[in-house]
Amino acid sequence: MSWIVQNLWLIPALPIVAAGVIALAKRPQRKLAASLAIGSMVIGFVLSAVAFAHVLSLGHGDSRITEVANINWFQFGDQWVKLGVLLDPLTSVMLLMVTFVGTLIFIYSTGYMADDENFTRFFCFLALFAGGMLTVVVSNSLLLLFMGWEVMGLTSYLLIGFWFHKPSAAAAAKKAFIVTRIGDLGFFLGMAWLYAQTGTLLFYDCGAGCLEHSAVTAMLVHTTVFGLSVSSGIALLLFCGAAGKSGQVPLHVWLPDAMEGPTPVSALIHAATMVAAGVFLVARLYWIFAISPSAIDVAGITSVALQVVTWVGAITALYGSLVAVAQYDIKRILAYSTVSQLGYMMMGLGVGNGPSVGMFHLITHAFFKALLFLGAGSIIHGCGGEQDIRRMGALRGYMPITFKTYAAGMLALCGFPLFAGFWSKDAILHAAFDYDITRIPFYIGAFGALLTAFYMTRQLCYMFIGAKHRGAPGHHGVHDDHEAESLSHPHSPHESPATMTTPMLILAAFACLLGFIGTPAWEWFQNFLDGRPATFSFGALFEGKTALLMAGSSIIVFAGIGLGWMLYGRKPIESPDAPDALEVIQPHIFRVLENAFYIDALYAATIVRLNAALAHISAWFDRWVWNGVVQTISYLVLGTAYVDSFIDNCAVNAAFDEGCTTVSRGGRMLSALQAGRVQGYLRLLGLGFVVLVVILLWGTKR
Secondary structure, eight states: OOHHHHTTTHHHHHHHHHHHHHHHSOTTOHHHHHHHHHHHHHHHHHHHHHHHHHHHHTOSSOTTOOEEEEEEEEEETTEEEEEEEEESHHHHHHHHHHHHHHHHHHHHHHHHTTTOTTHHHHHHHHHHHHHHHHHHHHBSBHHHHHHHHHHHHHHHHHHHTSSTTSHHHHHHHHHHHHHHHHHHHHHHHHHHHHHHHHSOOBSOSTTOSTTSHHHHHHTTTOBOGGGOBHHHHHHHHHHHHHHHHTTOTTSOTHHHHGGGSOHHHHHIIIIISHHHHHHHHHHHTHHHHHOOHHHHHSTTOOOHHHHHHHHHHHHHHHHHHHHHTTOOBHHHHHHHHHHHHHHHHHHHHHHSSSTHHHHHHHHHHHHHHHHHHHHHHHHHHHTTTOOBGGGOOOHHHHOHHHHHHHHHHHHHHHTOTTSHHHHHHHHHHHHHHTOSSOSHHHHHHHHHHHHHHHHHHHHHHHHHSSSTTOSOTTTSSOSOHHHHHHSOOOSSOOOOOHHHHHHHHHHHHHHHHGGGGGBTTBOHHHHHHHTOOOOOOGGGGGSHHHHHHHHHHHHHHHHHHHHHIIIIISSOOOOTTSOOHHHHHOHHHHHHHHTGGGHHHHHIIIIIHHHHHHHHHHHHIIIIIIHHHHHHHHHHHHHHHHHHHHHIIIIIHHHHHHHHHHHHHHHHHHHHHTSOOHHHHHHHHHHHHHHHHHHHHHHHHO
8 A cells, every 4th residue: 555545634634633723723823824724735735746646657557546545443343333545536636626726715815814803713614624625535435524524514604604793694604504404414314324235334445345346236136116226215315415515406595695705715615625525426426326227237228316416417507507697796696607517517427427527527617616706706805895796897907817817717617619618518518418318408508508608708797897986896785794894995996916816827727728638639537537548639629529519519608708798798887777688688587587586585485484383383382282291290290299298297207206206105114113223123012912912802702
């Protein structure tokens, strides 16, 4: 076993230890907190690079390049619960992405949160959050993965509600925690079921792991309801956790509200860590999702679990794109964009012949979405806390670096040719086009791509062109009052400091170039994850179907950008109070999209209200029924105690005391007869003689 595998646990341990030390630091120790958090991530990145190099050195001869280090944790009966770490191609690329992007976000945070009084506490939570995600990535045990998963659940609650004095932030934190716990309940049940079926939660354990051939095929022997295989049943339960974490419909409602946290938190949650964890979980457990009796019996048949993943992903991709079209909050647009892109990733996992298609988009998306959120934070910082895009305008001249980097991220997200998102999104569309069951997911994905290009062009036009300074920064449409207070209040927008723009420039370079590791001409990333050698073939770009799909995808992107420019760029927005161009065309549809199809209102009117009604009923039963039963029993017990006390005091004790008094009195009388005086004894003898004579005489007369 290599040195890096034995010490892989250090990568998540470092930020967790840093968080523990920062928690003991005093509030003024800001440099110590930032240094510990950033330092732990930098060292983690170096170790991740070593791990990645080690995996590269193993070659590509085996599609299951896997090294593990397992330990016994505790024993019950004759069985041991084992934990372990795992290094394979999937782990190595995820470690590189999380530590690298996380480091840039940490550095960015030093400038963004510079004026916040709880700077130290923020970095404590941030480091712990990164540690939780890294634990998920390196785990060779579903139990250890679940521990890191729940650490992220806790820290997301703490970070989203970081400004907890705001009711909206506190509500958003509770919403995120509760909604993701709903998904995690399914995750926990699936984990318990998996252990019951396989007797282990280790992924790989010398042939005995739950992802290895013997365990996976054994799960096909048994079926559950509707003839569903046990593997599919377990996979669907585990997918509940993934859907909750990755904001899939219908558990997506927490993700847009997560914008209540500071912008670096939004970048970390939406790009490198929490939402990526759900997609990563499906990729890690892909063979449990993919295996099914029909898939074995008939070539090309997709399992039920992967069909569910595909359809949920496609619906989520379309839903997020539609809602983002009608939003005005800069971060909320990006949030719904994240929902949509996560849907694409899930769809890629469902339609691809392996996890590589979905994971490729996850990696590229992490870079350009982190860039977009950091760019949004830079804009908010430069505009004194303003987040309403209607009150921005002409920021290109005020913030040139932010504009260029944001435009790069926007083009990557749209799938503009040659940018990172173009290659990863096209890989998903290509796989969806070849999907055996139906091409509907392909058409949904293509329409979602059109909408993505449209709403990002709309956002860019609102913010960077048009009338200068349409609203008073920091006074209208500010999404977060505390954020406005914690940032500077200039009279005009201004560029952000180097600590914020430098990470954005680095991420912009990746947004432009990263996609080239997975082009049809050189599918290095896909082959790396699948354990196959990569070959370069420039002619693959011009093969009939590939070239046609790439051309069609490019036309879709150009159409979306052109439509957005026609409605919002050709005639710049002059007033923040002017109606949106789409609102003028279709006000009713626009209102539905603006309110996210009223799903939150639907939940509030149904599930939340039902839950509140059940809570009131439960409280009534608790107060008047169960409490009445308890009070009745207590009064019966008290009454019995009083009766027992009365009998004890007035009967048993009184009789016993009287008997004792009589015995005592008799004893005193008898003691008087034995006083030791001879005269007394003689008197008693005389008296006794007299009595005896009287008795004898009386008896003689009769």
